[in-house]
Amino acid sequence: MATLNLLVVVCILYVALLFAVAFAADRAARAGRITWLRSPIVYTLSLSIYCTAWTFYGAVGFAARSGLEYLTIYLGPTLVMIGWWWTLRKMVRIGRSQRITSIADMISSRYGKSNLLAVFVTLLAVIGTTPYIALQLQSVTLSVATFARNDLTTTVVPDRDSTALLVAVGLTLFTILFGTRNLDANERHHGVVMAIALEAVVKLFALLAVGAFVVWGMSDGISATLARIDASEIAEWRVPGSRWVGLTMLAAAAFLCLPRMFQVMVVENEDERHLRTASWAFPAYVMLMSLFVVPIAAVGLDLLPSAANPDMFVLTLPLLAGQDGLAILSFLGGFSSATSMVIVAAIALSTMVSNHIVMPIWLYATGGSAMVSGDVRSVALRARRLSIAGVVVLGYLYFRVSGGGTALAAIGLVSFAGVAQFLPALMGGLFWRGATRAGALAGLLAGFVIWLYCLFLPSFGPSVVLPQTVLDHGLFGFSWLRPQALFGAAGMDGVVHAVMWSMLLNTAAFIIVSLLSFPRPIERLQGAQFVNVFQHSGTRGSWTGGLAQSEDLLIMSQRIIGARDAQAFFSAAARRQGIGGYLPEPSPDFLQDLERELSGSVGAATAHAMVSQIMGGATVSVEDLMAVADETAQIMEYSNRLEAKSEEQARTARQLREANQKLTQLSVQKDAFLSQVSHELRTPMTSIRAFSEILRDTEELSASDQAKYASIIHDETVRLTRLLDDLLMLSVLESGQVTLNNQHGSLSAMLDRAVAATGGTTEALRIHRDRSTEDIHLHTDLDRLAQVFINLITNARKYCDAQEPELSISAKNDNGILIVDFIDNGSGIAMDHQDVIFEKFSRVGDLKASGAGLGLAICREIMARLGGTITYLPGQGGAAFRVSLPLEARLAAQ
Amino acid sequence: MSGEAGPVFLQRRTYRRRRLKDAARLLPFLGAILFSVPLLWQGTPEAPTRTSSVMLYLFVVWAGLAGLSAVISRHLDDDQDDDTHQGDPPERP
Structure with missing residues (x-):
């Protein structure tokens, strides 16, 4: 007979095992032995946090109430997974290239790193997830209570609330210990992922074991089980088409939008190729998870008293058969489902809350500057730890307040419908460049309001939050505003009705406002990078201006990512720029890289805000782009001018060269001229001198000789005169001083x-x-x-x-x-x-x-x-x- | 955006690869259609459609889809460089 004490011991041992596994995985990762941590199977198993306690226990209950309808919860994600080529591949690629930390970060990053949008998504996610966490706590307390009732050795039924509190505290501890080891949410939480993978194996094994026991141990094989199904209350296939299709789509949407799914699917993704394995392994996993649900439900309905809670069939059937070991295994399966969901959800939500709400407030409160003294890193970590505790406490409070009644069972789908409101903004952001921030905000707001009014508030039951009159006659007495028959759509299933209207109006508002509004430059840059991520995973929205002080940036980065990492990052960047030391030029490329690095720790919007504070708000604006264009034009003009000038200079140089050549020639000519002239003058002078010397020195010259010599001298003088006349005339003519008569x-x-x-x-x-x-x-x-x-x-x-x-x-x-x-x-x-x-x-x-x-x-x-x-x-x-x-x-x- | 005209004829391997991508894209639609088929099985008041037969059908389809996805994604594994070199044509939902 299984005792409560045994259960508690096993449970504590199991938790200790989880701690050990997480610890070992973290240590192995730090030591670099992470090849096996990075296998696609681990990735696929971590995706199984989709199967929470709600699906572990609740699926059987769901099946016992409405037959095969529970399958829709698994069919939706199966379709998304086998359609991974469409969306998941793109989401993972963007998540990796933009260092996305959460779904709020993804949406805010796509729409121009808008923190308003991030805050809105975060709030919506918290509101949508809190009841879900409460649901997990409830399932654990329920299962413990089930055991306690079966335990004949004790009459003490453990206090519901204290069990839940104990579980909540334990989960908070685990999550803080392994979920906030490093600030960079983009780094993998190896310990957490390994623990989750182990839990995934445990819950699958538990459910399969229970299923196999029910089919072959309690029901004599497959055909007998099928006969039992045919004989049970759920023998008839009578699922309404609207619910079948609507819930499948809802589950598919939620699978993409749930913060915890986004966390394991995109943020914790190690390698894009893991998706290829997950694309078939995850459908196979959920198929196995749901394989024995209907048999268990049918056998439970058959064997157990009609008052028994069908949600607990997985536990009560083994207990009924006296299989205590199997019952404890089953309990561990449910426990695993609950804890893994809470852990990941808390990590995802705390990242969002600390990055998009706490950090901006803290930055604002400390004078709006990241330059104040104190370690931003420790602030961010503390914010995240407090957020984790806060999220779990919220879940616990919700559990206490709601009383853990049957109202909780319905909250799963309500929660799905809430987070599904992200879908238009998310898909529009991935595939439509025209999607704008205003459109996303409008769509989210419209979807959120309708979800709140049509599904969330009525889910508390009549007259709890919404008065009965509003339910019956509509808000302010307008009958077309009845929460469960909006615009006269009466007679529809509540969930399908709310999902239809909220998604329709959400999408419509998103598209219309997007069409009418005009995006800011940074939105357009981000839009192009998201939509065309496969074309250019490289380029990103750029910083302009070189006003930033590298030193300030280094100081800030050290506070966020730690001194060692920051210095390594800065010196690597400086080396890439060909500079020594730790301070690279604040080039746009470097600032982009830095911002991306920081966004891994504090989210895109906050990182953007921090860098822009130091940059003096020098983000990209149309003016900047125009200034850049102007600059380019000026540079082009300047280079044109330079070109013209250099051409002119070349011309001048050519002319100078020619002039120089001419001068050289002239100089040569002048030399030749002088030597010619002196030669021409010398010849007659020589003969004049010779003959005049003869006349002077020779005593006995005949008269005829005297006359002859004299006439020679005379002739030479005439020739000399003529030469001088000619030269004179030439010089006059050449100098241009001639007067014409x-x-x-x-x-x-x-x-x-x-x-x-x-x-x-x-x-x-x-x-x-x-x-x-x-x-x-x-x-x-x-x-x-x-x-x-x-x-x-x-x-x-x-x-x-x-x-x-x-x-x-x-x-x-x-x-x-x-x-x-x-x-x-x-x-x-x-x-x-x-x-x-x-x-x-x-x-x-x-x-x-x-x-x-x-x-x-x-x-x-x-x-x-x-x-x-x-x-x-x-x-x-x-x-x-x-x-x-x-x-x-x-x-x-x- | 997709104005660039590619070659008309591709190598056999490249062609196969593209058709595999097409298959990967179409698989979820096939799944959606197959999963909706049971909605057509209205049955009659005397012989209503049995849950057990629908369940068998759904699980067979489910396993088939997972197997098909495994085959496709395993062969898509080979074309890692296809994305990085050429880039995909812009995808539309």
Whole structure:
């Protein structure tokens, strides 16, 4: 006969085992031996906290009352799990890339890290979860009471409340001990997860053991059991379609939204690939969990007195059969279900409460700065521990106040419906970039109000919270506001009715307000990152501005994540930036990483707020983005200007180079000129000196010799004078200081003058002219032009090397330009000399002829002054020069 | 967003992989339909649908779905790099 004392001993031993397992797992994790802790099976088993005591005990009760309907609670999550590719994969990826700490953090992070939204979700989660925790306490006390009634050795029935209190205290202790080891909620709670996994095995084994015993021990095998089912009250399949579909959907929604499920599924997820295993293993697990529920219910209904509580069939059937060991195992299964649920729910809720309510208040109370003295880390940890205690105490209080009656049994679905209100905001946030914070708030508010009014408040029973008149006639007497027949939808099942209206209006408000409102920049950034998480898991909303003091950031981070970790993080960041020491540049990338690191400890909204305090509120705004755009434009303009400038400089440099080259050339020319001039002057001077010395020193010179020498000296002097005249004229012409003496005259007369001045037509040079073409009137400096002609004729006389030298002079008026050609019959000028003949001192051919080589240079200068040109005309059978001059006397500028 | 045109023909393995993803996406809908089938079994007053037969049906379907999911997810295991390299097309619910 199982005694209560034995039960208590076993129970204490079991709890001790759980502590030991959690402790060992934590130690193993710290020592780095965590490969087996990270297996996908452990992950799948941790998901089994979905199966609470409500499902362990309650499922049989549910089945005993309404047949197969209890399956909906498991079918919903099964569909979600096998549809993991749609939502869970995305949620887990986002949870990992954004370092999400809770469902409130997820929703607030998606909608621009809004703390208001986080607070709202947290409150809703607390309200929805508290009755559920009470339900777990109730199931434990009920099962203890069941044992006590069976124990004949004692008449002491343990006090209901004290049992619950004892359980609550123990759970709080365990959760605080293993749930708040590290502040970073994003780090895995290995101890807790291992304990939960063990409990998952225990409860499955217990239920299967009881089921197998009932089927084969009490009911002679499968076919006999099936026959018994067919003979029982629940033999008929008569589940209303609305409830079947509605409850399945509700369970699916709750599976995604329950804070504790989010905790184990997303926050505690070690590896995305674990989902692949969980996608089939979890459905298999819940299938096994529910496999024997109907047989147990049918056998219980058959064998036990009708007054027996069907919720306790799992316990009372083994007790009835005298299987005390099995009964204790069954008790442990129920105990495991209850405790694991409370532990995880408390961790999840305490994270939310401390991150989104306590920490912001504390930050505000301490002057709104994270820079005050004191360790934020210890504050955050204490806040979390107090929150855990607070959540469990709330559950206990609810249990005490509600009296633990049958009203509690219905609270499971009520709680589901409450947290399911997160679904539109959550799914909209994952898949719709247009979802806004205002929309999420509106949807949550609408859903919450309707849930409260239609389901939660009426669940306390008539006239407890809501007066009977409101239930019967609606709020303020409006019959369409009756809580259980909203908008005239009477006759529906209460839960389905409330779920339908709350979800409909929630979704509608969410979509409409989202469509009408305009998101802030940070919402849009976060939205893009959530919805397109598979495209860019990398980029995140960015900080701008470099005002932050790295040192302040380090001080703050040390308080939150601990000195060692913070310093390691900062120095790693500094190394990445190529800086030594502990203080990296507060670049946007670094600030993002830091914020994400901090959000693992205190949640996205708080981390964002803390960093922005130090950053001086420099979050991204449209203005910032525009400023960045402006800056870019300015930089582009500046670089354009630079480019233009450098082009200009290149041009200038090129010009300078050319000028320099010209100067160098000129310098060379000048040197050559000087040496030429000195040479030209020296030759006549030498002969003058020599002959004058002969005249002076030689005594007996004949008169004829004297005359000869004197005339040589005279000739040389004349030549010298001419050379100096030429040089003078050239220098005058080149310096541009020439004054032109313009006169009227005819070309014919000028040519006559020139030919006469050069000695006329002689045997040495026959000159041919066509006088009919020479009748051209001129207005120019006739003397200078004549000089040109004289030089050209003299040249022909000197250099023409033909046997019978001839020079033909032809003139013509070509469209107002006078053209005079001087063509001799000599051998002409070689091609490679043609372009140097107009240079000073250039003489071609043999040097038999006298001359300094200035004639053509002078001609060129004169023509340039007169506004014309003189060019060498190749291909005329001899040396040919063309003089061209505009007849309209457009003179070159003086 | 999905404006980028991919190649028309894929390698056989890539093609298989994509169809597996399709299967993974469709599986919950198959499950939902199969789980709703018992609603059609109204029975008659003389011979009402028995809970035991519905129960058997549901558990067979359930086990089948879990098995199918196991097969699909095991083969999806191979395409880890598929996501990281190409990224998924944006998903719509």
